[in-house]
Amino acid sequence: MIDYGRFLSRSGESMQGSAIRKMGTLMAEVRDVVSFAPGYPAEDLFPWRAFGEIAAGLLSGADGSVLQYGPTRGYLPLREAIVGLMTSRGIAAGVDRVVVTTGSQQGLDLIARVLIDPGDLVLLELPSYTGAITVFRNAGATLAGVPQDAEGLDLDALDDVWSTHQAAGRRAKVLYLVPNFQNPTGALLPLKRRQSVLDWARRRDVLVIEDDPYKDLFFPDMATEAETRPIAADDRDGRVIYLSSFSKTLAPGFRVAWLHAPEALAAKLEVAKQAEDLCSGGLDQRVVFEACRRGLLQAHLPALRQHYQAKRDVMVRALTAGLGAAVSWPAPRGGFFLWVRLADDMSSESLLPLALARGVIFVTGSAFFVDGSGRDYLRLSFSAPAPARIEEGVARLSAAVAELAASTASAPVRA
Amino acid sequence: MIDYGRFLSRSGESMQGSAIRKMGTLMAEVRDVVSFAPGYPAEDLFPWRAFGEIAAGLLSGADGSVLQYGPTRGYLPLREAIVGLMTSRGIAAGVDRVVVTTGSQQGLDLIARVLIDPGDLVLLELPSYTGAITVFRNAGATLAGVPQDAEGLDLDALDDVWSTHQAAGRRAKVLYLVPNFQNPTGALLPLKRRQSVLDWARRRDVLVIEDDPYKDLFFPDMATEAETRPIAADDRDGRVIYLSSFSKTLAPGFRVAWLHAPEALAAKLEVAKQAEDLCSGGLDQRVVFEACRRGLLQAHLPALRQHYQAKRDVMVRALTAGLGAAVSWPAPRGGFFLWVRLADDMSSESLLPLALARGVIFVTGSAFFVDGSGRDYLRLSFSAPAPARIEEGVARLSAAVAELAASTASAPVRA
Numbered sequence: 001m002i003d004y005g006r007f008l009s010r011s012g013e014s015m016q017g018s019a020i021r022k023m024g025t026l027m028a029e030v031r032d033v034v035s036f037a038p039g040y041p042a043e044d045l046f047p048w049r050a051f052g053e054i055a056a057g058l059l060s061g062a063d064g065s066v067l068q069y070g071p072t073r074g075y076l077p078l079r080e081a082i083v084g085l086m087t088s089r090g091i092a093a094g095v096d097r098v099v100v101t102t103g104s105q106q107g108l109d110l111i112a113r114v115l116i117d118p119g120d121l122v123l124l125e126l127p128s129y130t131g132a133i134t135v136f137r138n139a140g141a142t143l144a145g146v147p148q149d150a151e152g153l154d155l156d157a158l159d160d161v162w163s164t165h166q167a168a169g170r171r172a173k174v175l176y177l178v179p180n181f182q183n184p185t186g187a188l189l190p191l192k193r194r195q196s197v198l199d200w201a202r203r204r205d206v207l208v209i210e211d212d213p214y215k216d217l218f219f220p221d222m223a224t225e226a227e228t229r230p231i232a233a234d235d236r237d238g239r240v241i242y243l244s245s246f247s248k249t250l251a252p253g254f255r256v257a258w259l260h261a262p263e264a265l266a267a268k269l270e271v272a273k274q275a276e277d278l279c280s281g282g283l284d285q286r287v288v289f290e291a292c293r294r295g296l297l298q299a300h301l302p303a304l305r306q307h308y309q310a311k312r313d314v315m316v317r318a319l320t321a322g323l324g325a326a327v328s329w330p331a332p333r334g335g336f337f338l339w340v341r342l343a344d345d346m347s348s349e350s351l352l353p354l355a356l357a358r359g360v361i362f363v364t365g366s367a368f369f370v371d372g373s374g375r376d377y378l379r380l381s382f383s384a385p386a387p388a389r390i391e392e393g394v395a396r397l398s399a400a401v402a403e404l405a406a407s408t409a410s411a412p413v414r415a
Numbered sequence: 416m417i418d419y420g421r422f423l424s425r426s427g428e429s430m431q432g433s434a435i436r437k438m439g440t441l442m443a444e445v446r447d448v449v450s451f452a453p454g455y456p457a458e459d460l461f462p463w464r465a466f467g468e469i470a471a472g473l474l475s476g477a478d479g480s481v482l483q484y485g486p487t488r489g490y491l492p493l494r495e496a497i498v499g500l501m502t503s504r505g506i507a508a509g510v511d512r513v514v515v516t517t518g519s520q521q522g523l524d525l526i527a528r529v530l531i532d533p534g535d536l537v538l539l540e541l542p543s544y545t546g547a548i549t550v551f552r553n554a555g556a557t558l559a560g561v562p563q564d565a566e567g568l569d570l571d572a573l574d575d576v577w578s579t580h581q582a583a584g585r586r587a588k589v590l591y592l593v594p595n596f597q598n599p600t601g602a603l604l605p606l607k608r609r610q611s612v613l614d615w616a617r618r619r620d621v622l623v624i625e626d627d628p629y630k631d632l633f634f635p636d637m638a639t640e641a642e643t644r645p646i647a648a649d650d651r652d653g654r655v656i657y658l659s660s661f662s663k664t665l666a667p668g669f670r671v672a673w674l675h676a677p678e679a680l681a682a683k684l685e686v687a688k689q690a691e692d693l694c695s696g697g698l699d700q701r702v703v704f705e706a707c708r709r710g711l712l713q714a715h716l717p718a719l720r721q722h723y724q725a726k727r728d729v730m731v732r733a734l735t736a737g738l739g740a741a742v743s744w745p746a747p748r749g750g751f752f753l754w755v756r757l758a759d760d761m762s763s764e765s766l767l768p769l770a771l772a773r774g775v776i777f778v779t780g781s782a783f784f785v786d787g788s789g790r791d792y793l794r795l796s797f798s799a800p801a802p803a804r805i806e807e808g809v810a811r812l813s814a815a816v817a818e819l820a821a822s823t824a825s826a827p828v829r830a
Contacts, residue, residue, distance in 0.1 A: 001652070015529075017685075018690075052474035052475065059466050064461070068667060105690070105693045109692075207422055252483060253481060255697075275430070275524055275549045275550050275553050276691060277518050278518055281696045281699055284699065
């Protein structure tokens with residue numbers, strides 16, 4: 001038997017599987033589990049009939065390029081539609097700055113390849129999206145977490161963290177953040193802070209990576225579209241690399257997302273993508289383009305907002321009824337997640353096996369913290385399960401928390 | 416204006432665009448160009464009607480998972496179908512060893528990530544596939560080219576190259592090769608040499624990366640299926656990582672390929688893929704699966720073989736008639752390419768602008784050589800253009816070669 005260890009690269013040796021993906025595997029193995037783990041969109045909301053009609057037209061064979069290799073940057077009409085979308089978001093976008101990516105995960109990976117050397121410093125929110133953490137970690141970056149308050153990134157803390165590292169000779173190249181309905185906290189960064197982020201980035205000469213998958217999914221009862229204005233909209237000097245996706249608004253199975261970067265970087269990111277997968281799927285890109293061109297995407301958004309808002313309400317009501325003071329959470333004003341804190345120093349890692357035994361799963365908080373903290377948090381996705389399943393899942397979770405609380409209370413007190 | 420240079424990683428600074436992809440861009444910019452450059456399959460042969468029917472069924476909405484995020488390893492029924500395919504190729508495959516990839520390009524990239532550190536030695540054929548060269552170069556590998564003779568990889572040369580580097584303290588981790596209808600030479604490595612490669616790899620403790628996109632596309636007039644038996648078929652100790660693809664036999668727009676690796680490495684490659692794009696396209700994977708399940712793929716292969724064989728004949732006839740002794744090539748027994756050598760020390764780099772001016776493009780030979788040689792070669796793809804366009808393109812090429820020969824002959828002789 002060959003020992004493959006001696007063939008591995010340093011990156012191959014050290015890379016870690018995603019906690020969220022592990023939950024997905026776990027879920028597939030257990031019967032009747034309610035999954036609050038991955039941030040999956042609701043499948044019953046996908047516009048199936050429209051997709052079917054669009055695909056039928058595309059597969060007529062009239063345009064052979066639909067299933068041929070395509071340009072690495074993406075299908076040009078789609079890139080133009082993306083410029084239109086970005087313009088409606090207030091961003092002065094350029095088609096030469098758009099690269100279509102195989103999901104935003106690829107966009108993050110390309111950025112890390114082009115910008116990050118081992119040892120480079122990356123600033124990101126505490127907690128932050130695990131997919132971004134993984135990418136930067138794989139690139140060998142030093143990750144520095146910046147605390148958030150109830151509204152999101154704390155600007156004073158940001159400069160403190162930057163200064164500490166700067167003083168130690170570590171220059172931060174990039175700040176990664178999710179200003180709209182942050183993953184996992186759900187926070188909506190106030191407009192004033194967004195401007196401050198930009199001013200700060202200019203002053204400290206740092207690039208901003210703005211990851212914006214949830215922008216269109218604000219909840220009308222607590223947020224407005226104006227409040228979701230991207231940081232990139234006020235970027236005058238090419239400081240921001242912006243990422244967004246069709247995965248949450250159309251369907252993730254198409255693997256179609258995009259990034260928008262200063263031209264010089266877009267050219268580098270394109271070359272990086274050549275080596276990663278040559279191009280994204282041809283049929284997928286055209287279905288997404290047609291969904292944009294026909295107005296399907298825009299027409300679909302109000303229903304999505306109502307749907308996810310209603311599911312948030314179901315989960316909030318169930319948690320309040322089932323768990324009361326044992327947990328707390330900031331009310332999400334959009335997105336897919338409820339960021340729950342356990343009371344009484346309970347740990348979500350201890351909770352997980354109890355929850356799994358009762359048929360409910362979530363992602364433990366520590367997966368989102370680059371500083372090893374967060375064990376009293378858990379992320380619950382309310383996006384995919386039907387309302388009755390959300391209620392069932394929260395009931396199971398409540399029983400698991402009660403069990404954990406009882407065992408914690410009866411455990412011997414340590415000095 | 417920001418100088419982005421100081422934000423780039425070493426890899427971001429040094430990465431080079433693909434010569435083939437550049438040709439694609441050139442092609443898009445010139446009117447009425449005959450492209451012999453990228454190895455595109457013939458679009459008119461894609462089974463459009465069957466794909467349309469399959470997609471319509473999949474998009475009924477009955478199975479929501481079609482457009483949802485999926486497992487990183489790939490859609491399980493597709494992985495099982497791939498095991499079936501590999502079994503028919505003589506390989507003792509295991510479903511836990513299969514990872515579906517977003518094209519074989521991603522497979523190569525994942526392998527480089529998991530195995531190659533900067534400075535690691537990679538052995539590959541001289542000439543070799545540019546997409547592999549790029550991936551290993553991006554990973555910072557030292558690339559050592561191994562000469563080929565008319566039948567492919569030269570085993571004595573392989574051990575010589577290995578020994579030279581070994582003596583200099585550089586250990587080779589992997590040997591990358593394309594035994595079936597090599598890209599760009601078209602060579603079909605004899606079965607005896609395949610066994611020798613395996614014996615050599617065991618003796619020298621090197622992993623073999625066998626890239627096999629063209630296996631099913633042998634030409635019945637000059638090759639048999641038995642002659643395409645993969646090296647992996649005789650791998651008893653987990654020495655070979657095997658890659659293959661549906662891009663050349665079904666359609667590249669689906670971006671569905673696979674790799675098959677020893678379990679320990681497959682697990683690492685899966686984790687690497689998580690960070691790269693989470694999963695490959697859901698609809699795409701299911702269309703490909705259905706094409707396998709319904710027997711569409713197998714039924715389609717004889718027509719593909721005849722089609723590409725006939726196109727090879729068209730190109731060979733046209734080249735013989737138009738260029739005579741000015742060029743030579745080994746007769747390809749399968750695949751997409753004619754590997755042409757220019758006589759009289761003409762350079763394909765000098766030929767390219769003349770050819771482009773006359774409306775025909777190809778890939779210059781030097782793109783395939785890691786040692787900087789190959790300037791008297793060009794790669795012509797006969798796979799995509801219609802027969803009349805092949806004839807037109809070769810006529811244009813012949814005129815360009817005549818022009819180059821005339822200018823070379825009239826140039827002053829250098830001492």
